[in-house]
Amino acid sequence: MTEKDRIRPMVVIAEDSRVQGKVLQQRLIAAGYDAEVGMDGVAALELVQRLRPDIVVSDIEMPRMTGYELCSAIKKNAELRHIPVILLSTLNDAEDIIRGLAAGADNYITKPYDPQFLIARIEDLRSMPVLDAETPSIGSQPSGSQSSESTLKVSINGNTYEVQAGRQQTLNLLVSVFENAVEKNKELHRSNEQLILAKEKLSAWNAQLESLNTRLSQLNQSMSKDLQAAARVQRSLLPNEPLDCPGIEFAWDYTPCDELAGDFLNYARLDDHHLGLYVVDVSGHGTASALLAVAIGRVLSSVVSATSLLVRTDPFTLKRVVTPPATVVEELNRRFPMDSQGGLHFTILYGILDLRTHLFRYACGGHPQPVHMPAGQPARFAPGDGLAVGWVDDAEFDEFQLQLQSGDRLLLYSDGVPEAMDANLDQLTNERMLAELDRSRDAKLVDQVAHIRQVVDQWCQPKGPLDDVSILAIAIK
Numbered sequence: 001m002t003e004k005d006r007i008r009p010m011v012v013i014a015e016d017s018r019v020q021g022k023v024l025q026q027r028l029i030a031a032g033y034d035a036e037v038g039m040d041g042v043a044a045l046e047l048v049q050r051l052r053p054d055i056v057v058s059d060i061e062m063p064r065m066t067g068y069e070l071c072s073a074i075k076k077n078a079e080l081r082h083i084p085v086i087l088l089s090t091l092n093d094a095e096d097i098i099r100g101l102a103a104g105a106d107n108y109i110t111k112p113y114d115p116q117f118l119i120a121r122i123e124d125l126r127s128m129p130v131l132d133a134e135t136p137s138i139g140s141q142p143s144g145s146q147s148s149e150s151t152l153k154v155s156i157n158g159n160t161y162e163v164q165a166g167r168q169q170t171l172n173l174l175v176s177v178f179e180n181a182v183e184k185n186k187e188l189h190r191s192n193e194q195l196i197l198a199k200e201k202l203s204a205w206n207a208q209l210e211s212l213n214t215r216l217s218q219l220n221q222s223m224s225k226d227l228q229a230a231a232r233v234q235r236s237l238l239p240n241e242p243l244d245c246p247g248i249e250f251a252w253d254y255t256p257c258d259e260l261a262g263d264f265l266n267y268a269r270l271d272d273h274h275l276g277l278y279v280v281d282v283s284g285h286g287t288a289s290a291l292l293a294v295a296i297g298r299v300l301s302s303v304v305s306a307t308s309l310l311v312r313t314d315p316f317t318l319k320r321v322v323t324p325p326a327t328v329v330e331e332l333n334r335r336f337p338m339d340s341q342g343g344l345h346f347t348i349l350y351g352i353l354d355l356r357t358h359l360f361r362y363a364c365g366g367h368p369q370p371v372h373m374p375a376g377q378p379a380r381f382a383p384g385d386g387l388a389v390g391w392v393d394d395a396e397f398d399e400f401q402l403q404l405q406s407g408d409r410l411l412l413y414s415d416g417v418p419e420a421m422d423a424n425l426d427q428l429t430n431e432r433m434l435a436e437l438d439r440s441r442d443a444k445l446v447d448q449v450a451h452i453r454q455v456v457d458q459w460c461q462p463k464g465p466l467d468d469v470s471i472l473a474i475a476i477k
Helices: 018-030 041-051 067-075 094-103 115-127 167-235 287-299 325-335 430-439 445-459
Strands: 010-014 034-038 055-059 085-089 107-110 151-156 159-164 248-255 263-269 274-282 311-313 320-322 346-354 359-365 371-373 399-403 409-413 469-476
Touching (some): 018 034, 041 055, 085 094, 107 115, 263 287, 274 287, 274 469, 325 359, 445 469
Parallel strands (some): 085 107
Antiparallel strands (some): 311 320
């Protein structure tokens, strides 16, 4: 589609978070825009060059090309520099702000942001004439160097920078910083008011402290028993007995990072010819996440009942009917909206394996893509995409297919595997996970799963994993 053919204004989004990019894209489409997402700065720049959008919204921290570099590349291009660029920034560091000025950013939105506020900023920029045609620049200057009249010298952290900042760009920056300062000031004022009230009540609270401590000790003992009971309930969501499924081998590993977790996994026969498999990851940890996990597990039962989403009885034929994967995820999205779950949401990968043809049909609700390990070939990611469950009302989910052959293996897992962090907060990454799967491809399936689990443990030393780790693998004999 060319610029002349467009009816709706076009926005290019540069965002390496798949979920955040999808959510913002849907919000913009609902507001009357066309929107395309680039998963990093390089992909976004290619979209800008091809689509010539009306505006660009870019995150700053992205692989391959940062938001600063993307903005600078746009503003240095004579055919693109008229396109306004909004950077999504925390505005916490003055040097970061100067870098944004240098890159030629037209506006800043502080994170976290209200989507409606972002859309209002887009409307403002679209209606605003472009006053500054020259691209700003920045650099550390040697002592005694001279700058032009339009150049500002800025000294930060012992470094001197020269910034050529246009009037409109500078004004936009000041407005963004001022709005952020006003909001922080309001928060500080509210905190001060609460502090005054807390001081007034402190004396009364001290009088009650001894009795409360006694009561707390009693509650802790009771809570410990309740947590142990809740943990036993959670374990019931895991495979609890061997499954007689000729031609299919199973292996799994589940390790919560706390006593109560948000992850769980399972597999079960749905009828004589179909096997259901899923991995679920509820956001957060603790009691609230565990309770939501149990509620989800109840509706993911392979037993025909009034609450089960996986199978049902046809009222006319009285035969057992298997629900398609995309329908299961869409119904979960309808039953568990984030607003009614205390802000919690979850991801899921649910699939059905046809035991006769070994065709695997699956749907992805914001969950990591499955890994396909074809016999004699390197491990690879199977296709899969979708929003997290509970984020957007009436969201639709695609169904994907993967034909498995004899000797193939399939791995479902939670993001606790590739996003496991070491002492320097560096992630294990998808690339390392695939490499470890290839390294252990000749091992037995149960040993391969154990190897991946051991890799995660070693990577996370000395503190261990900070997130739940779930791995579910099958092999076609």
